[in-house]
Amino acid sequence: MSEMEMGMMQGILMPGSSLGATVAAEDDNLRKGPWTADEDLVLVNYISLHGEGRWNSLARAAGLKRSGKSCRLRWLNYLRPDVRRGNITPQEQILILQLHARWGNRWSKIAQQLPGRTDNEIKNYWRTRVQKHAKKLKCDVNSQQFKDAVQCLWIPLLLEKIHAGAGAGACEQSPCAADPCVILSPLTPESSMHHVVDAGVDRHSPDHSSTAGTSSDSSTPVSNLTDIWVGDELISNFTGSYIAGGGSNSAHCGDGLAEAQIGGGVYGETLLSPSEYLNQLGFPDFEQSGWGFSSESFWAADDSWFPQQQQLPQQ
């Protein structure tokens, strides 16, 4: 007998009880903790037959001893057929970084731009990976200092990985295209990322810049960066030139200080190295700090997926 079946036998409501008492009794008997395979099966089968909707009644009707909230969460984050499992790809990382810079902790909104990804997954990625970097740099994840470092170093390095991955055939698992100039496009044809690539980039549009300057979102500092459109919303601060293509593969920094050129190892108009640039951003003695990592490996260390893909033995 499965765990769920045992639980159901133990938790049968007494017939004839009042509705209030029934709800209270059910609340007392609601299961918590990890979902079993049986529970997953019941939920999937029920939704496939009856569809989503009123989760509390769904949970009762399906015979699950779970709260409606728990059922909804399990379905949305794990069981939904279109949910994408697996590691966050470099192009997804870039999008998350950019969208978070624009929208902050609006995880569900960010998740809408990453088809198949859930807000929970993106939130976890941010807390475990991005905040880790900020912690190592001894700065706040929301500080302009950290944002500049992300814009000018991390994202260019991610792009460099994508370039290398395209060349090494490492994109087989990831739906990125061989042409790094359209790497953000192909997750799904209808995705807003596709929209970004195809129509959104206007690198030096004064109209967009001025619009960004009057953005109602006062929490996000507006700079002279590239502006793009995601759906019907303007995003400033987007490092867009790599998307625009043409092989420039550069990422514009928020303060205009530097321009990270992918592949050439040139950081900024003054030919700064990554570590030197970090110094300019206010992270002094990066290489000599005793942290035990170079700036490149520091940012690259975020992404365990990519090196693993590259190191996979040929079958």
Place this chain on the structure above:
DNA sequence: AAGAATGACAACCGCGCGGCA
């Protein structure tokens, strides 16, 4: 090899919002 530390992710909790009676 074993215990400790850390990371990754699933799941829960509390709050706020909107629909409805």
Place this chain on the structure above:
DNA sequence: TTGCCGCGCGGTTGTCATTCT
């Protein structure tokens, strides 16, 4: 108009896996 209810969101916690010492 107001209170209730369901839902969605963001923050937090718990647990298992992996890495480090």
